[in-house]
Amino acid sequence: MIDLYAWPTPNAFKISIFLEETAVPYRIIPVNIGKGEQFTPEFLKISPNNRMPAIVDPNGPDGQPISVFESGAILVYLGDKLGQFFPKETRARAKVLEWLFWQMSGVGPMFGQVGHFTRYAPEKIPYAIDRYTNEAKRLVGVLNRRLGETDYVAGEYSIADMAIYPWVKLINTAYTGIGDADFPHVKRWLDQMTARPAVEKGMAILEDQRVRRPLSAEEQDNLFGKKQFAPKE
Ligand SMILES: N[C@@H](CCC(=O)N[C@@H](CS)C(=O)NCC(=O)O)C(=O)O
CATH class of the missing domain: 1.20.1050.10 (Glutathione S-transferase Yfyf (Class Pi); Chain A, domain 2)
Structure with a gap:
């Protein structure tokens, strides 16, 4: 089971679309970036850039768990792993x-x-x-x-x-x-x-968390304020 660390934004939808297109089992671990969950030490171990999406695949290339951050790198990893949507030639x-x-x-x-x-x-x-x-x-x-x-x-x-x-x-x-x-x-x-049904499903993840209103002061601060620039452990 692949863990997809995500919040409902375009960069996360890229990965949910891929996972929906394949039959690979996955679950979503929400990272509420408005609440600042991207700054927790646990998440920073997986994604040192304090951005989602990221994945953890418990069954990496050597059988050991692997984590990958950056949506492009995740797509390349998954495309290669599953041999789908990313040609070898x-x-x-x-x-x-x-x-x-x-x-x-x-x-x-x-x-x-x-x-x-x-x-x-x-x-x-x-x-x-x-x-x-x-x-x-x-x-x-x-x-x-x-x-x-x-x-x-x-x-x-x-x-x-x-x-x-x-x-x-x-x-x-x-x-x-x-x-x-x-x-x-x-x-x-x-x-x-x-x-494409998989695209529709991939775009709908965490639908109930979509922010369709102006950001609160807390969200604005977490996304664009001083926490972004503070040294991370
Ligand atoms: N280049 C990164 C960008 C990811 C990114 O910008 N994610 C945003 C949401 S779309 C995020 O997690 N922001 C949290 C923050 O700015 O602290 C990728 O493609 O994975």
């Missing part, structure tokens, strides 16, 4: 890695900043909102061009689609008004992804 694998790294280095951080400056920043800073929204739109444009050429981002359905989907789905619907009309190939792919 070098050319196909390189394609998946290109788009996975594109998500991890571009889409995740930039979309995250769109969310931060549009929803959470205590003051509205037009330069920051424009900067990150424009960059998010540029990235969706890159995705749109790619999806005009292929069914799924790396050719076959893969861990790269699972990494990109939760962020693009979220930003399309919640933040920026990045329009379906401007990105028809992304729209087609989003519909295709949304129709």
